[in-house]
Amino acid sequence: MTPHERSFVRRLDLVSLQLFIAVCETGSIGRAAEREYIAASAISKRIADLEEMLGAALFYRHSKGVSLTPAGESLQHHARSVLHSLEKMQGELSEYAAGVRGHIRVYANISAIVQFLPEDLGSFLEQHQQIKIDLQEHLSHAILKALEEGATDIGICADLGDLRGLQSRHYRDDQLAVIVPQGHRLAGCERVAFQDTLDDDQVGLPSDSAVVESLRRAAAQAGKPLKLGIQVTSLDAVCRMIQNGLGIGVIPLRAFEFLKGVGALTAIPLSDDWAHRRIVLVARDFEALPVSARLLVEHLTGK
Numbered sequence: 214m215t216p217h218e219r220s221f222v223r224r225l226d227l228v229s230l231q232l233f234i235a236v237c238e239t240g241s242i243g244r245a246a247e248r249e250y251i252a253a254s255a256i257s258k259r260i261a262d263l264e265e266m267l268g269a270a271l272f273y274r275h276s277k278g279v280s281l282t283p284a285g286e287s288l289q290h291h292a293r294s295v296l297h298s299l300e301k302m303q304g305e306l307s308e309y310a311a312g313v314r315g316h317i318r319v320y321a322n323i324s325a326i327v328q329f330l331p332e333d334l335g336s337f338l339e340q341h342q343q344i345k346i347d348l349q350e351h352l353s354h355a356i357l358k359a360l361e362e363g364a365t366d367i368g369i370c371a372d373l374g375d376l377r378g379l380q381s382r383h384y385r386d387d388q389l390a391v392i393v394p395q396g397h398r399l400a401g402c403e404r405v406a407f408q409d410t411l412d413d414d415q416v417g418l419p420s421d422s423a424v425v426e427s428l429r430r431a432a433a434q435a436g437k438p439l440k441l442g443i444q445v446t447s448l449d450a451v452c453r454m455i456q457n458g459l460g461i462g463v464i465p466l467r468a469f470e471f472l473k474g475v476g477a478l479t480a481i482p483l484s485d486d487w488a489h490r491r492i493v494l495v496a497r498d499f500e501a502l503p504v505s506a507r508l509l510v511e512h513l514t515g516k
Contacts, residue, residue: 224266225263225266227295227296227299228259229259229260230295230296231249231296232245232259233263233271233288233289233292234289234293235248235249235256236256236260236272237285240277240278240279240280241277241278241279242260242278260272263288267284269282269284270282270284271284271285290362293362293363294362294363297362297363298363301316301318301363314341314343314505315344315345315504315506315508316344316345316347316505317344317345317366317367317505317506318347318349318364318366318367319346319347319348319366319367319369319509320348320349320350320351320355320356320360320367320368321348321349321351321368321369321370322350322351322352322353322370322371322422322423323350323418323422323447323448324371324387324423324424324448324465325370326348326350327448327465327471328385328467328468328471329384329385329492330348330369333512334346334348336512337508337509337512340512341505341508344509346509349365352419352421352422352423353370353371353373353422353423354421354423356368356370356495357370357373357376357377357379360379360497361379361497363497366496366502366503367494367496367502367506367509368496369384369492369493369495369513370423370493371423371424371492371493372491372492372493373423376493376495379496380496380497380498380499381493381495382494383491383492383493383514384492384493384494384513384514385492386490386491387466387467387468387489387490387492388465388466388467388483388488389427389463389464389466389482389483389490390463390466390469390480390481390482390483390488391407391410391461391480391481391483392455392461392462392469392478392479392480393455393461393478393479394455394461394478394479395477395478395479397461399461399481400479400481402481404481404483404484405481405484406483406484407428407435407463407483407485407488408431408432408435408437410461410463411435411438411439411440413440413460414440414442414443414460414461415428415439415443415460415461416442416443416444416445416454416455416459417441417451417463418445418446418448418451418464419446420441423490424463425441425444427487428463430487431485431487442459442460443460448464448465448468448469448472452464452469452476455476456476456477456478463483466480494510494514496510
């Protein structure tokens with residue numbers, strides 16, 4: 214670290230970072246001042262000090278407020294990460310005082326939550342009753358972004374290939390299947406190629422989900438349109454739409470087995486190679502995780 218870098222670290226203070234983020238979120242020094250109950254001139258001074266330390270402008274000033282410069286966007290990313298880490302530290306330390314020996318943040322996609330995590334997290338917490346797990350459902354791309362920003366410790370999602378430099382470990386595999394009403398022309402098949410489903414209207418998850426991205430790529434390779442007219446946010450909602458004659462849909466086979474009570478539906482495994490998926494654990498650095506999070510990783514991977 215150079216003398217200039219050491220000076221910057223020593224001079225930087227958390228209040229300035231918090232006020233900088235307030236300006237980013239409100240788009241105005243005046244509105245940030247009102248929200249934070251501080252004089253606008255005090256915020257302006259802190260922003261000016263940050264710009265002087267960095268040697269770069271953080272905001273473009275205009276008549277309606279401010280907008281971030283490229284340097285400001287970079288600082289916003291790092292400042293959020295720093296503040297998230299501090300919030301995590303405060304939360305973990307306060308829970309230690311209350312007798313909790315660890316706090317793990319987990320973001321997972323819907324496939325992992327429905328198929329695997331209830332049993333796996335349940336058995337983990339039976340063994341580690343003083344560890345707290347915060348679990349949130351997110352789409353796979355959002356999970357990777359949250360890991361980059363330090364908003365979660367562990368991500369669980371489909372292996373998207375490009376993990377943006379993050380580390381991954383194999384967790385489980387799943388098999389995608391097409392769900393059809395009983396009596397549908399495909400209902401008697403043991404397996405089916407996805408391209409043979411493309412003449413039907415499809416019911417699916419949101420467009421930026423890993424499953425729908427796979428379906429779009431497969432449809433494009435087959436040279437046919439994906440007739441995705443209805444999109445919902447849960448697997449049981451997909452099945453209910455199919456039950457009521459609104460199309461057919463693709464979801465993980467094991468998830469369907471948990472949802473069999475939804476209606477008179479049949480699941481046919483897809484024969485395409487891409488329909489057999491790897492579910493992975495993802496982290497910025499597994500070795501740098503807190504002890505409690507490393508214990509969870511070992512439990513989920515069987516190592």
